[in-house]
Amino acid sequence: MALDLSVDAVTLTEDLVNIESVSGNEKEIADAVEAALRALGHLEVSRHGNNVVARTSLGRAERVVIAGHLDTVPLNDNLPARRDEKLLHGLGSCDMKGGCAVALRIAATVPEPNRDLTFVFYESEEVEAERNGLGHLARDVPELLEADFAILMEPSDGVVEAGCQGTMRVDVITHGERAHSARSWMGSNAIHAAAEVLARLEAYDPRKPVIDGLEYHEGLNAVFVSGGVAGNVLPDRCVVSVNYRFAPDRSEAEALAHMTEVFDGFDLEVTDTSPGALPGLTVPAAAAFLEAVGGTANPKFGWTDVSRFSALGVPAVNFGPGDPHLAHKQEEFVPLEQIRSVEAQLRTWLGA
Numbered sequence: 488m489a490l491d492l493s494v495d496a497v498t499l500t501e502d503l504v505n506i507e508s509v510s511g512n513e514k515e516i517a518d519a520v521e522a523a524l525r526a527l528g529h530l531e532v533s534r535h536g537n538n539v540v541a542r543t544s545l546g547r548a549e550r551v552v553i554a555g556h557l558d559t560v561p562l563n564d565n566l567p568a569r570r571d572e573k574l575l576h577g578l579g580s581c582d583m584k585g586g587c588a589v590a591l592r593i594a595a596t597v598p599e600p601n602r603d604l605t606f607v608f609y610e611s612e613e614v615e616a617e618r619n620g621l622g623h624l625a626r627d628v629p630e631l632l633e634a635d636f637a638i639l640m641e642p643s644d645g646v647v648e649a650g651c652q653g654t655m656r657v658d659v660i661t662h663g664e665r666a667h668s669a670r671s672w673m674g675s676n677a678i679h680a681a682a683e684v685l686a687r688l689e690a691y692d693p694r695k696p697v698i699d700g701l702e703y704h705e706g707l708n709a710v711f712v713s714g715g716v717a718g719n720v721l722p723d724r725c726v727v728s729v730n731y732r733f734a735p736d737r738s739e740a741e742a743l744a745h746m747t748e749v750f751d752g753f754d755l756e757v758t759d760t761s762p763g764a765l766p767g768l769t770v771p772a773a774a775a776f777l778e779a780v781g782g783t784a785n786p787k788f789g790w791t792d793v794s795r796f797s798a799l800g801v802p803a804v805n806f807g808p809g810d811p812h813l814a815h816k817q818e819e820f821v822p823l824e825q826i827r828s829v830e831a832q833l834r835t836w837l838g839a
Contacts, residue, residue, distance in 0.1 A: 488515065490523040492595035496830045497575065497823050500588040504568040504577040510558040510618070513537040513610040517557060520608050523591065529598040530606075533631070537610040538620040540631050541594055543603050549772050550603040552637035552801065553594075553833075554621065554792070555587040556612035563817040574820045582814035585821040586640025586807030589830045593837070601838035602772070605634060612792065616761070621792050625799060636772035637796040638833075642809030645825045647777055648787040649701055649804050651794055653763030655731045655742050656710070659684050660754040665716065665723045677725040678714045684727045685709060687749060696734045699766040701786040703734035707749070728758070732788075735763030735797075764794040767802025779836035780806065 508516040517537040524532045530541040559579035568577030594606045609620030661681045666674025693705040714725030733742045739760050793803035808825035
């Protein structure tokens with residue numbers, strides 16, 4: 488399917504939604520995006536797998552990355568797209584083809600922005616981290632992501648969401664001794680020992696640090712409990728999997744040190760970890776962007792790929808059309824007015 492970048496952003500969103508691009512099946516949409524961008528003479532375009540990068544080279548004082556992922560979660564009887572006077576429904580409409588459509592419109596219709604721009608459209612954000620296209624670009628061609636500031640077009644209700652929380656998942660392990668349940672005094676029940684782990688979680692008082700004027704809210708929660716051998720055997724091992732969402736002023740090492748302190752006396756195994764990203768709103772490009780789009784910013788509760796930019800030393804924010812609470816839902820939709828508003832605000836900021 489060919490993409491016409493001269494149509495309005497709402498129509499372009501609908502066209503993108505109607506190209507099915509479940510994670511692992513992004514070739515068709517990447518082909519369409521690449522072809523549309525290569526037709527624009529003011530951009531340098533390169534393709535890396537199913538990741539497409541387009542750049543201006545105008546010698547501006549600042550460079551900004553505008554990025555969005557092309558993939559979606561699996562279909563759930565929510566294609567093709569449909570729209571009414573206010574909403575566009577369909578898989579990926581909110582997360583995040585509305586944002587990608589805005590980025591494509593800016594790429595096509597703002598040939599001489601007041602800042603140099605790098606547009607990144609990437610694959611496999613909705614699956615395991617090792618497949619993430621932005622991660623592959625950061626590893627293989629990091630020079631393409633060099634910038635003073637980055638905007639990730641993730642749905643944020645059209646309001647800046649700055650930085651993101653880090654996330655860590657740790658298995659807290661309790662030990663016991665197996666015995667026949669009829670003679671339980673001969674052993675030690677590891678599941679019963681997990682009660683102390685749950686008690687510490689129940690009593691936990693989460694930190695609420697203020698960073699760049701934004702209050703982040705940490706969280707520590709059990710997400711899985713596993714244990715047991717047989718219906719007549721005391722278990723000798725129990726695992727409580729705990730997810731820690733930590734504010735971006737803590738490193739992964741500091742987050743683990745905190746988990747070790749909370750669960751002192753228990754064995755810990757880290758099973759998943761990703762760093763957070765500081766808001767970076769004091770960086771000149773970020774401050775100018777925030778002022779241009781209304782001056783209001785919210786903390787990002789959750790993890791997004793702004794963390795990858797932060798790891799590269801590039802401050803980043805989330806800013807896109809759509810309610811993030813609708814992401815991955817069957818009834819996913821994006822308000823038409825938010826698509827138009829986000830595009831208009833980016834145009835103003837870029838001097839168009």
